[in-house]
Each structure stands twice: as C-alpha cells, then as structure tokens.
Amino acid sequence: MRRKRKFENPQQFSPHVDEDQFDGELRYGLHVVRAVLEQPATQIIALWLDKSRINKGLQEIADLAHKRDLAPLLVNREDLDILAPGACHQGVIIRCLMQPAFTERGLFTLLANLKAPPFLLILDGVEDPHNLGACLRTAEAAGVHAVIAPKDRAVGLTPVVRKVSSGAAERIPFIEVTNLARLIDQLRTQGLWLVGAVIDEGESLYKIDLHGPLGLVLGAEDRGLRRLTREYCDHLAHIPMYGTVGSLNVSVAAGVCLFEAQRQRIFSLS
Template identity: 55%
Template sequence: MQAALDAPSSRVIEVWLADARHDQRVKAIAESADRLGLKTHAVEREQLDELLPDKIHQGCIARCKPLEALGEIELGMLLDDLEQQPLLLILDGVQDPHNLGACLRTAEAAGAHAVIAPKDRASGLTATAIKISSGSAERLPFFQVTNLARVLRELQQRGIWIIGTSGESEQSLYQSGLTGPVAIVLGAEGKGIRRLTREHCDEVVFIPMQGQTESLNVSVAAGVCLYEAYRQRLL
C-alpha cells in the first residue's frame, strides 16, 4: 500500500487501518494518506476481515483506481525521453500473474526501464500481479501492445538490439554484449518465445545450466539476463 501512496500519481482513493495497530508502518501509511488528503478509517480488524474475506490484509486496506497498462504511444514517449541506454524486458506469452508480478519486481531491481507484453494470451496487471510485484508495478512502466512483432520492428528502428532466449541456441548469454540499447525477450515456461517473435530477434542466446533442469522459471530467467546486463553496464 505504501508504494501506491508514494507513486507520482497515486491511485488510492480511501484507506482503512486496523485501530489495534500502532507500529511505524501503519503510522507511515496514515501520514501519507493524510498528506494526500485521503479519507482514512480506523476500524476494528473484524471489519477489515468483512471487507476482504479470505484475503490476508495485514491490517491495512485501500480502495484504489485500477492500475492500467500503457500502450505503444506511451512506450514511444518513454523511449524519446530516456537519457540512458534502454534496457527493456519483453515477456512473450507469460500468462501466470504470479510470474508477471515477479518479473516486474526483478526488472525494477535490475534497472530495466520498462516491461512489455502482448495484450492477447498474456497476463495483465491483475490484483495478484500487482501484489506479487511488491510495489514495482507502481513504479516500473508496464506496456501491453496489440502487435508484438510490429513493436519489435519499431524498437529495432530505434537502434535497440533484440535478444531472444532459447535453449536451442548455440550462443551463451554470457557471450552477448548487453551494454548498448537492449531488449531481452523471454517466453512462457515450457513454450519459450513464439516462432514469429524469434524471427524478429537480432540475436538468440541460451542461459547455461548445470544438472538436469530443463528450464528456469521465467522470473528467475529474467533475473539472470537482466543482472548480466546490469553487471556489464557497470564495467
């Protein structure tokens, strides 16, 4: 909730807090809500349980406007305004909102500038994805696009190198240069990136693995790839 209150354009409309909680975290939430001029209710925990039955609320509930994904026009504006070499994460067909939320969290931590996904057959910013992101969904731009292949071509026209991932590739991630403008493409577990998406990649790499594991969870793969880019950019 604190991330939603601290966002540049807060989505929070109203706040309910358990009157039995007096810790620093709740105090900070109350102060942020007051600073934004929001209505805050101190109620018994049982009332919170009634507002969100079968949910873990930890003594804090907020009524918010929906967090909506951005589109291709906003993506162009973001890239126009960037003063750094773009580092983008593209998720091709990731349908599990838990994985989307984890990818958003990882991408923000690794310094990515945005996460891009198709609108069809892919998870959007559901309540689950937002919760799993631990506040990253409020801070890291997330774009859902109608035609991913077209967006890949537009990124290439901007000089952004598109790097796909596939266990069938012969080139390791660690042989790839990630210091320039880069978009890393990951697919859903078990399926990988789609054929058309792969055809639009400038380069396809694999993540080296030991043991008998055939694939990584997409959020883990995102962490490996993005942190390799982060490492290279620090050199």
C-alpha cells in the same frame, strides 16, 4: 523533537458500502499501498487499516497518508476480509483511481526522452500472476525502463500481480500490446538490439554484448518464445546450466538475464 503521529479514526466503517458509488480499484498489501501513496498523481478515495494490527509497517502507511492529508479508517480485520475476499492484505487496503494505461505511443515517447540507452523487458505470454509479479519486481530492481507483454494469452496487472511485485507494478511502466512481433520489429527500427532467451540454443548469455539499447525477450512458462517472436529477435541466448535441472522458472531466468545486462551496462560506464 517531533512526536510520532498515531493512528486516527474519525469515521465509522461499514463493510456493506455500495461500491458502485466509487470509481477506481482496490489495492492491498504493505508494499503496494506504500507505492500508491508515494505517487503524487494518484488520487486516493479511501484507505483502511486493521486497528488490531498496529505495527511499524502500518504506522509508515499512516504517516504517508497524513502527509497527503488523508485520514485512514481504522477497521476490524473482518471488514478488510469482506472488502478483499481471500486476499493477503496485510492489514491495509486502499481504493484509488486507476492511472491511464501506458500505450505504445507512450512507450516510444518514453524511449525518445531517455538519457541512457533503453533497457526493456519483453514477456511473451507469461500467464502466471506470481511469475509476472516477480518479473516486475526484478525488472524494477534492475533499472529496466519498461516491461512489455501481449494483451492476449497473458496475465495483466491483477491484484495478485501487484501484491507479488512489492510495489514495482506501481512504479515501472507496463505496456500491453496487441501485436508483440510487430512492436519488436518497431523497436528494432529504433535501434534496439533484441535478445531472446531460449533453452540449449544460441550463444551463452555471458558472451553477448548487452550494454547498448536493449530489449530482453523471455517466453511463457511452458512453451517459451513463440515462433514469430523468435524470428524477430536479433539474437538468441541461453543461460548455461550445470546441474540436472533442464530449465529455470521464467522469473528466475529474467533475474539472471537482467542483472547480467545491468552488470555489463555498469561496467561499460566505468
């Protein structure tokens, strides 16, 4: 029986490294680092593990690293805190070269090569990194092909977003666009049906056909969909509410909408 590989620490660590000598970016957290290591095309520069926190999660990270011929550096927790101040790093930090950003052209190439009807999540101005991270996690779990958001007045892929997404940000294409309304119009010409989620307007979500080429559009936490975005949607839908709460958090609403669409899509296949 193959003996389980243990942590190795062939090098000494100094937290006072001149970071200008490195390219790339720091990412942290068990799920995020695992997702990075599972992407063969991602170039890893360094991997640090908390030597006082040897557990199953960190052992799995070390095993993945060794499969890629990487030697993790075992360091003190204080060293990790210096590398990522204020971060909930869970005892692991990785430095990797950033992958090229997914572009609008890349999005349409992706859509053209799909073997299933396109399934997109479009977020109109989500500014809270925890909400975006949760939306990405839910989208990846629901089988969404890509998530789209505007570049302006919206949060991008920050370290907090990546951490909250539990690795989904490393797996699902995230496209930031300059003009969201224009892109939605282009998607319509490609045959996608655009459904915007609103409060107390439109038809019930559960009465709308969501099984074909689809883009679900959700708005910002406070103001919902912008006027132009609403006008470019083919249909507006609301989630029926039966309690006294007037609205749902955008990430919760995204989960309800995405999995209702997924339910219909699976049912149509069966």
